[in-house]
Amino acid sequence: MAEPLFCAGGCINGPGFPSEKNSYQRKQDIIDYAAKASSRKNPELDRDVNCITGFLQDKTASIADNVSEARINEILEKTGKSDPELQLNCGACGYKSCRENAIAVACGMAEPEMCMPYMRRLAQQRTDRIIETSPNGVVILDRELNIIHMNPAFQKMFLCSNGILGRRISYLLDADNFEKLAVGAAEQLEGIRTKYGVKYHEQVYSLRDEEQYVGIFSDITKAKLGEGQIDLIKNQTLIHARELLAHQISFSQEMAHYLGKSTAQSEELVTRLMNLYEEETT
Template identity: 50%
Template sequence: MGTQKWRRRPGQVVFTHEARCRDCYRCLRACPVKAIRVVEGQAYVDADRCIACGTCIRECPQHAKAFRVDLEEAMRLMAGPGPKAASVAPSFAALLGPENQNRLPGALRRLGFDFVGETASGAHEVARRTGELFRAAPSGQIICTACPAVVQYIEQYAPDLVDRLAPVVSPMIAHARILRARLGPETKVVFFGPCVTKKAEAGRPELRADVDCVLTFSEMVQWLAQEGITLPDCGESPFDESPPGDSRYFPLPGGLARTAGLATDLLDEQIIAVDGMEDLEQALDRLRNSDEPVLLEPLFCAQGCVNGAGMPGRGNLFARRRGVLDYAARHPGAAAKAPAPPDLGTSHRRAPADGGAFPDAEINAVLERTGKGAAEDQLNCGACGYGSCRDQAAAVLRGMATPEMCIPHMRRLAEQRGDRIIETTPNGVVILDGDLNVLAMNPAFRRMFQCGDGLLGKRVSHLMDAEPFERVTASGEPFEETVRHGSYRRVCRQMIYTMPEERQTVGIFVDITRAVASEEQLETLRAETGRKARELLDHQVRMAQEMARFLGASTAQSEELVRNMLLLAEARREQAPGE
């Protein structure tokens, strides 16, 4: 299967920077819904399964997972017609110190916003309506949440509980509707918050008309820097509205119930606030298995929105939480007004991500293929990123994973392949322990040195000079040399190295006996040829002298001729041995 199909879709909220991905699968291990699809070793975000929670963005050590940056869209809106309203999530107090919190409204006005409000105003309305629902049906079970990741999780991965989601929009959507009702329908609303999922929420077909652009606090910081706006240069000023009651607490676990004026006592059995995926799953199971009345208030991120993936930096979570609590305490909410006019109702859909369980036979076939047919071979180690071997097999059937992701299976294969190579190589391989006793030998080594299992456990000196092994073991430095093993009539090029962690020494012997013998024969042939060439030249010199004398040439001419011939002979003699 090609990878093109799984690359980033237009508008996809969370995606992979392929060049940065090192295929470590940490994102897969962290992804609460296993929305990472591994194709040809590359970890892609499957847009159909992803709930945009941002966990993988926080987890990836290579920063290969990223969210869509919408700064250009925000700037385009600012340049267009209509009043511009900013809706700022209360977690801004976790991002900025007290000295800058009251300067943020001014900074956003310098970006061009006509109205700078707090999303907490929307939370107040959402909480009010949720409280009414709960009071009207005190024996029911209601899931009320400000968190779109939870909503999407329930729709796709716990669709049996969709009916229990309160049919009320999120604080972000509520605030956008309140702002438009107040400032006019042509108002452009930009939301600023810590949350990546809200980008996905704003893109839902039924909510697309509410928020025009969602920016994370990371993008907000980038935008201000781009425009050269620094908070210390902005004067202090209040937001353009004052949210009622305790609504500034809503990004923290239990905050929405508190905003609704419901008890959030940790011991209260009817109101359960949970944060983080593990607690969410447990709480949903509790709803499934009990008909006790309960109001469940979940947030997907541990410690709530102060841990959202769109928060810049990695500050201490509890310090961030403190920031929100302190700001809320220093800015007590206004008195509640009559309910705001807009309709804050919504409906939720069942959209199961998976088409149901696979038959056992299909799962077992995948397990067989990866050497895990027997229950004892199913380690359920989680190294592949899945909770169990059966989950991984199901992911293989779904096309989300490949059998090669099973690390114990691949290690077994590699060991088998490694063993096979060692068994079949024509080179001798011997493995010694720390005392240079023989631990293992391959067939080639046994043939070369005419030994068998009787040598196992004995010192290598029983077979050959142990000095090179001792030297390598002592120094830890690999060593390579050509050695003539006279007793075995072999000449070997031998390489010796240590494996310190295993406290073992390995010897590899390449038999070069034939090559050396051929070289020696060649040497003999060269020497013989040189000798014959010299004899021939001497003979020629003598013949020349004879001829000169016979022809009666002058002594001088004769000597000249002889000298030249001698020089010629010398030159040829030097040339002859190497020819």
């Protein structure tokens, strides 16, 4: 069967066509020819066509016979499946079992990277390595804001060790940004703070699916603050001022309690404003 293209540049405009006919005439020629040809008997169409189907022998089965157990075990080990319990046989690679996949890899018919759990493990290892070698401090908290992981840079920055794993982050640092994440007030927050003589930029965000919170900390003690960072501190101060106002309104009925707490928060606000003023004048 031929399907002629009638478009410009298609079959009827090929270089072999005589130029004395325009494309409409050429198109009509083909239509006329097709009508005539269809009325003619085509001996080719009278031939019997063999439509018998059947199953062929699975080639991998015969090739697999030539793959040694040692080679299969080597591939299973390379992809972290030497222990039979780790052979999930999930079929995500397209093979029925991890062993079949290993045989196919040995025969050059598959790649180890086709194993999804293996690739996931590799990605996880890479992520761990990036976190462990990062110059920024990284801390991971559980849903109760307890520390479950700190990278070496974080421990160095805040002079702590794995001995405080399991303790609340507020034991070590100002935790208000993490607390806002925990109550769902934000998904991501940042700020500039000073603690233990270290001035640091803090960026925190939540991993909702894992019910975990991540904090990334950069030591900016020696960095000169730029315009953007000063703006950030100003914004923080404004936010704190608004929080203070909201606090005053909602607790206006509880004067005694209000006076004590309000004074403390006002002090903090004034301290921040003074720090801001000092930073701008230095």
